[in-house]
Ligand SMILES: NC(=O)C1=CN([C@@H]2O[C@H](COP(=O)(O)OP(=O)(O)OC[C@H]3O[C@@H](n4cnc5c(N)ncnc54)[C@H](OP(=O)(O)O)[C@@H]3O)[C@@H](O)[C@H]2O)C=CC1
């Protein structure tokens with residue numbers, strides 16, 4: 517895990533290209549941890565999203581990528597994988613003139629694809645963050661191409677460290693697994709929360725009571741996982757009294773193929789990352 521302290525760019529602005537869900541989480545996390553709002557440019561075509569980012573974080577909104585990226589020495593490409601090639605084509609001219617550090621958060625799209633679309637020879641870092649970044653409790657996998665020097669690697673890690681720990685990945689092909697586990701991961705926990713709440717209501721709890729019980733249970737379990745130096749199976753065993761209620765539930769999960777289902781879901785997400793890259797060749 518990298519621990520570079522400052523999220524600030526020492527030499528200029530950071531341009532976010534795309535101001536959607538993940539950009540909003542990163543921008544919110546960076547601003548709340550001391551990043552100067554004036555130094556954050558955001559290109560976002562949807563006026564409502566742009567206005568909300570300007571209002572909430574006082575960043576500088578632009579309605580097109582070129583205007584936001586001009587003069588910024590770090591670009592965070594935060595558009596959907598399917599539009600990345602056309603966004604890079606628009607930016608290739610100024611990429612070659614400005615030589616920015618390019619950080620892409622897009623699932624699947626490789627550093628070579630990005631570098632090629634931007635004209636070549638650029639420092640490209642792939643980052644896979646997740647939405648808890650908004651609250652400073654994200655985690656990000658990072659991969660840098662060979663054109664990225666040590667200072668640029670530190671700079672990229674410093675930016676993402678502001679919203680949670682970072683983990684460098686040496687083999688770029690593993691970024692699809694990072695995406696499947698932690699990039700998409702919050703959604704799996706939210707799905708579990710939805711299912712537990714609905715099940716609690718089905719067992720007669722009031723919806724508000726079910727929601728409060730589930731929320732605090734997930735927070736408590738996640739806090740134990742992260743604060744206690746004990747593996748998940750040991751913590752689980754401590755909840756599971758022989759012949760008790762937890763055992764009845766766990767046996768039901770196991771009989772239903774819970775572990776295999778999780779493995780298949782994460783394999784499907786990993787494969788989808790590969791497909792996104794192949795579809796954009
Ligand atoms: N959401 C998540 O949890 C995570 C997402 N990611 C990655 O982040 C990227 C963005 O995802 P997410 O935030 O969910 O997607 P969103 O659709 O919420 O955000 C992307 C935004 O980019 C805008 N956009 C489209 N074209 C341009 C352009 N030419 N210039 C500037 N902005 C443009 C879109 O506008 P419009 O809708 O009008 O086209 C949209 O508002 C994806 O590549 C995804 O793989 C990575 C980690 C986690």
Ligand SMILES: O=C(O)[C@@H]1CCC=N1
Nearest residue numbers: 622623695699700701
């Ligand atoms: O669902 C997606 O494709 C993106 C990447 C990781 C989280 N959201």
